[in-house]
Amino acid sequence: MSCSPLWVNTPDRSGKRTATGPACHIRRISGCDPACLPGEGRSSFTFSASCNSVEKKIYVHLNYTVPCVRLLNATHQIGCQSSLSGDVGVLHVLESEENLDWVLSSGPNPPYMVILESSLFTRSVMMKLKNGSSRVAGIVVVAPNTNPVEGFSPHTSCPNENTGVYSESYDPTLAHCNVTVWNPLGNGLSYEEYDFPIFSLKDDNDTQVIRQCYLNHNQAVNGSSPRYPLCAMQLYSHMSAVTDTATCMRRNDINFSISPEMVCDPLGDFNVWASTRPLNNTEKGHKMWEKVVIAAARLDSRSFFFDVAPGAESGASGFITLLAAAHALRNVTQEAQPNRTIFYTFFQGVSSFHTIVLNTAHCVHAKYNSVLPLLLMFFCFADDYIVCILCIKHFNDLFQVRKLIENLQSAAAGLGFTVGEAGFSQPLPPSSFQRFLRARQIPGVVIENHQLNFTNRYYESMYDNAEYLNVSYPPNLTPEEQLKFVTDTAKALTEVATMVARALYVQAGGAENQQDNINADRQIVSQMLYGFLVRSNNSWFQQLIPSDLTSHLSKLILNYTSSEPTLLVQYLLANLTGSAINITQENCQNQREDENDKESKHMFTYMWVQGAAPPNNTKREGFCVRSTVRLSRAVSPAFELRDYTSKDYSTWTESRWKSIKGRIFLVASHELEMLTLGVGVGVLLASLLLTYIISSKADILFSSGREPT
Amino acid sequence: MNLERLPNEEKLSLCRKYYLGGFAFLPFLWLVNVVWFFREAFVKPAYTEQLQIKTYVKRSALGLLLWIAVLTTWITIFQHFRAEWGEVGDYLSFTIPLGIP
Numbered sequence: 001m002s003c004s005p006l007w008v009n010t011p012d013r014s015g016k017r018t019a020t021g022p023a024c025h026i027r028r029i030s031g032c033d034p035a036c037l038p039g040e041g042r043s044s045f046t047f048s049a050s051c052n053s054v055e056k057k058i059y060v061h062l063n064y065t066v067p068c069v070r071l072l073n074a075t076h077q078i079g080c081q082s083s084l085s086g087d088v089g090v091l092h093v094l095e096s097e098e099n100l101d102w103v104l105s106s107g108p109n110p111p112y113m114v115i116l117e118s119s120l121f122t123r124s125v126m127m128k129l130k131n132g133s134s135r136v137a138g139i140v141v142v143a144p145n146t147n148p149v150e151g152f153s154p155h156t157s158c159p160n161e162n163t164g165v166y167s168e169s170y171d172p173t174l175a176h177c178n179v180t181v182w183n184p185l186g187n188g189l190s191y192e193e194y195d196f197p198i199f200s201l202k203d204d205n206d207t208q209v210i211r212q213c214y215l216n217h218n219q220a221v222n223g224s225s226p227r228y229p230l231c232a233m234q235l236y237s238h239m240s241a242v243t244d245t246a247t248c249m250r251r252n253d254i255n256f257s258i259s260p261e262m263v264c265d266p267l268g269d270f271n272v273w274a275s276t277r278p279l280n281n282t283e284k285g286h287k288m289w290e291k292v293v294i295a296a297a298r299l300d301s302r303s304f305f306f307d308v309a310p311g312a313e314s315g316a317s318g319f320i321t322l323l324a325a326a327h328a329l330r331n332v333t334q335e336a337q338p339n340r341t342i343f344y345t346f347f348q349g350v351s352s353f354h355t356i357v358l359n360t361a362h363c364v365h366a367k368y369n370s371v372l373p374l375l376l377m378f379f380c381f382a383d384d385y386i387v388c389i390l391c392i393k394h395f396n397d398l399f400q401v402r403k404l405i406e407n408l409q410s411a412a413a414g415l416g417f418t419v420g421e422a423g424f425s426q427p428l429p430p431s432s433f434q435r436f437l438r439a440r441q442i443p444g445v446v447i448e449n450h451q452l453n454f455t456n457r458y459y460e461s462m463y464d465n466a467e468y469l470n471v472s473y474p475p476n477l478t479p480e481e482q483l484k485f486v487t488d489t490a491k492a493l494t495e496v497a498t499m500v501a502r503a504l505y506v507q508a509g510g511a512e513n514q515q516d517n518i519n520a521d522r523q524i525v526s527q528m529l530y531g532f533l534v535r536s537n538n539s540w541f542q543q544l545i546p547s548d549l550t551s552h553l554s555k556l557i558l559n560y561t562s563s564e565p566t567l568l569v570q571y572l573l574a575n576l577t578g579s580a581i582n583i584t585q586e587n588c589q590n591q592r593e594d595e596n597d598k599e600s601k602h603m604f605t606y607m608w609v610q611g612a613a614p615p616n617n618t619k620r621e622g623f624c625v626r627s628t629v630r631l632s633r634a635v636s637p638a639f640e641l642r643d644y645t646s647k648d649y650s651t652w653t654e655s656r657w658k659s660i661k662g663r664i665f666l667v668a669s670h671e672l673e674m675l676t677l678g679v680g681v682g683v684l685l686a687s688l689l690l691t692y693i694i695s696s697k698a699d700i701l702f703s704s705g706r707e708p709t
Numbered sequence: 710m711n712l713e714r715l716p717n718e719e720k721l722s723l724c725r726k727y728y729l730g731g732f733a734f735l736p737f738l739w740l741v742n743v744v745w746f747f748r749e750a751f752v753k754p755a756y757t758e759q760l761q762i763k764t765y766v767k768r769s770a771l772g773l774l775l776w777i778a779v780l781t782t783w784i785t786i787f788q789h790f791r792a793e794w795g796e797v798g799d800y801l802s803f804t805i806p807l808g809i810p
Contacts, residue, residue, distance in 0.1 A: 081808060240807040250796060251805055263807060 060209065062662040066200040066305045070239040070655040072248055072264060074638075074645045078190065079239070079655075082138065082197035086236040089113030089137025090667065091214045094120055104132040108225040111137035113233040115210065118144045121152070123187040130194055138197040138235045140210075140662075145203055147467055151457030154304040157186035159459070163650065164434035166427055174427045180452055182429055183459050190304050190460070197235040199662060200305045200462070210664060217666065228669035235662045240264070241655035246644040248653060264653040268635030272299070272570045273345040274326070274577050274628045276333040276508075278603040281630075293508045295500065296345040296432055297322040299565055303462040310465040312533050313456045317469065317493060319346050319569060320528045324497035324520040327576035329505060332518055339509030344577070346569055347432050348634040349650075400443035404507055408445070411502035411515065415495050422451055429454075447500070466533035483530050483538050490526035497525065528572070536564060543612050544571045547622070550610070570629055574607055578627025588624035605629050712749060720749060721758040728765040736776035739769035 070079035092103055093115045103112045114129060114136060121141050129136050158177035166174040173179070201207050213231040220226050241248035241264035248264035275292075297318040301311025310316070326344045333342070405421060412419040428434055431446050449455060458464040466472075471489050473482045497520035506512055531541050537553040545553075545567070552564055583593055588608045591601035600606075604626045611621045638649040645651070694701065712720060724746050731739040743766055750763040791798040792810040799805060 084808065238808050242808055242810050247795070247799075247810075250799060254799060254805070258804075261807065 059663040059665045062199075062201065062664070063206055064202055064204075065235075065660060065662050066308050067235075067237040067660050068194075068198040068200075068304055069237070069306045069657065070241060072241055072243070072245045072653050072655065074245055074647070074651040076193070077241075077243060078193050080194045080196065080198045080237060081239050082235055082237045084238050086234040086238075087111075087113075087137040087197055088232055088234045088667070091115060091210065091218055091231045091233055091664070093211060093214050094125075096120070097125055100125065100128055102220075104128065104135055107135070109230060110135040113137045113140065113235070115140045115142065115214070117142055118148050118152070123189060126189055126192070130192065133195045136196055138199070138233070139194075140233070140235075141198065141200045142203050142207055143200050143462065147458065147463040147465070151185045152461050152463060153183055153185045153187065153457070153459040154189040155183055155186045155460040156188045156191060157181050157183050159183055159186070160430035160434070164428075164430055165437040166434070179425070179427055183454050185457055186459065190302075197237040198305075199235055199237070200308070213664060228672065229666040231664060232667040233662060233664045237657060237660050239655040239657050241653070244644075245651045245653045248655070249639075249644050262656060264655050266635060266639045267349065267650075267652045267654060268633070268639070269300070269348040270566050270570075270631040271345060271347050271634045272566060272573060272629065272631055273343060274573050274630070275341050275343050276329070276577075276628075277337065277341040278628045279341075281602045291340045292343055293340050293504060294343040294345055295322060295325065295504055296343075296347055298348075298432060299346045299569060300348045301464070302460055303464075305462060308462040309460070310462070310533060311460075312464050312466055312469045312471075314459055314464055316529070316532045320525060320532065321493050321497045321500065322346070323528060323569070323572055323576055324494060324525045325501040325504065326573065327524060328498060328501040328518050328520040330577050332505060332510070332514055336510065336514060338505060340507075342504055342508050344573065346573075348566070349636075401445065404443065404445055404503070407503040407506045408447075408499065411499045411506070414502075414515070415499055417495060417499075419499070420451065426451075447496075466529075469529075469533065471529050471533055479535060479538060482534065483527055483540060484523070486522050486526040487529065490522055490529055493529070494520045494522040494525045524576070531568070532565070536568065539613070541568060542610065543620075544568075544575045544609055546608055547610050547620075566631075570631060571607065571609065574605065574625050574627040574629045575609070578604075578625045578629065580623050581626045583624050585622060585624070603628075712745070717756055717758045720746075721761055724749075724762050724765045728769055731769060731772060736773055739773040739776070742766060742769040743773060 068080040070077055070081055072078075089111045090109045090113065092107070092112045094100065094103070094117075097120065103110075103114055112135060116125065116139060118141065126139075129139060159182060161176055168175050201210075210233070217229065217231040218226050240261065241251075245264070245266075249266075251261075251263050254260070298315050299319055301309045301315045303309040322344060329342070409419050428437075428446055429448055429450075433444055433446050436442060436444070456464065456468075458468055469489050471487050473485055473487070477485060498518065501518045501520060502515045505514065505518055527538075527540050531538055541553060542550060549567060552567065581593075583606075585608050587594060587597075588606045591604075591606050592598070593600050605628065607625045607627070608622055609625055611623050613620050636650045636652070638644060638646040638651045641649075643649075715723070724742060727738045727742040727745075731737075731742065746762055746766050750759060750766040753759065787798075787801070791802065794801075
């Protein structure tokens, strides 16, 4: 279990990482003793006298490195690979696309380690570097502090092309994004295979040291080639898995070698779901003609580099809205329970691979037995007060869909923003709903914030962050004040959440006149936005989780691909849809209300959470939250069926690795190295010769003082 | 063990043991036989057992050459084609290199 790229590696749960972070990937970020690091403004290699280690005098280690890693599926491998002992290349800061000529053909000291600014991180530059990979030792991309204006999306231009419902067999005119290209800015870089390591560095002082090293040593003066010693960089990101998923899963299973090594892990995590009416977990099957309403959002995201995928617009906005809607519906569903149960589901694995959804669909269908028409609503994000709804075409139950749309429109009418409807010829955007439709035809809608193509200019990239969503705070606020501050984005999302909640209630059979009582809380939305996009280690999140998980709340920016979102969404959903009950901690942790209770654990989930810290720093008062929140495993059926070459299910796995690090140092010319080696060998041979000569003439040389008696 | 100090019968019996032992898929015993008894068999002045020892050394050398040929061929083929053999290659391998096919 370990390190799953997309959605966390949770140990036992999915076979990848543990909730504590990548336990299997030993990312050693070696640092030099601060006394030895070069200071700003000084030349890179003057050190204070207190640093005695020779290694520290030669190498400067990179502190913050974000690599691109290798992923495999049934037929291909994508991502980057370095050699086992790291790739060394002479630094070259690329000035323009024409300057590539120096790297690829005219530079005299190949291989080169190319440093790209974000404006040059484009498909054409990357493809040229990929094709000239014998002279390219690696690429370092400097990530800017603000998002690039022109947009950047390393995903393909037609996301989920082969895993959705629009395939060749369904309708060739709609397949492969023939009608609408959803992600026009997509350059597909994430899905290429590279022979060299690609790292990303932040644009800070350490990177400035690197640029300065290049300017001091590597720059060509007036067309002549730069003279040795040259500044070079070495990057280590050796990936253990190779070829495809079937190969690496087979190598995982071979167990007669002396040291069995796991080389890759399947992508997987957990889906989170809850229902308004408690369900008995042990009952299988359903009541005939029972109908449910499902509202779903996606929980995961990815980017070109490993572990930096905030997914603000593509993921966070959606699930935050759904959490707010669930909270808005809590009171009214407890007082006046609607006819149909409402499910709130948060899916993992939607981003590229879509597998997870089908697995969950099986789970839902298994419980509710496929003859039931299910009503589904999916939504991704909304802002600017304009929300577009896209209809399904070709499905039988258009009446249900029409009704659903009318509910949404009437709910929105009371809130002061417009809900548009896309025409019938418009296909559905890529979403979890398509996977459900592949299995059976059910009515539903997808709520998005765009009509024709994504308005998200940074789809599935590391720039899809708080800055893109305009989650910004006035300067000089403390973290507590930032937590409480209500941003405009939060206000917009609150409106949408209210609309969704009202429409869900009416769709589930609730009374129409209750609608005005359903309102999402903008304070909660704002706190969630802060917690997921800015800092997850805040006082509100601290209250909602158990005490043994507090160390998981990471420092500043939430690592979106770790298991933290799943955990946080689980506890948030419990807190927002469940209720606090008065039982002891021991009973709570044993999933029962009192000593004799054996039934409650099938209906509810009990969680003991820390609670608020009282102001005078005494212990926190924990309490028990009872809710209907459950987790369901989100891993591709291909791994459960052990069909690693499956065409129906996703087979993505992520490779494991041993160490990821980088360092810079000065290299000497090849001639000097050979000369040094030659002199050394010469000295060795000469000393051997001398020793032999002396030893064979020893009696002459050393017998002068001895007289035979 | 210093062969100088052994009587000839014991040298012969040692040589025979190594020769017979090599048939148990132990070509190194034949190598040892050849190297160790070479001087005894071909360089030393003749003695009664030397003819037998010479036979054993020659046959050991022959067996050794055969083994070298077979092993070299198999190792070359395996190293070259292991990646292409896929599953079979992995099951035949004791340690599989990481990160390369």
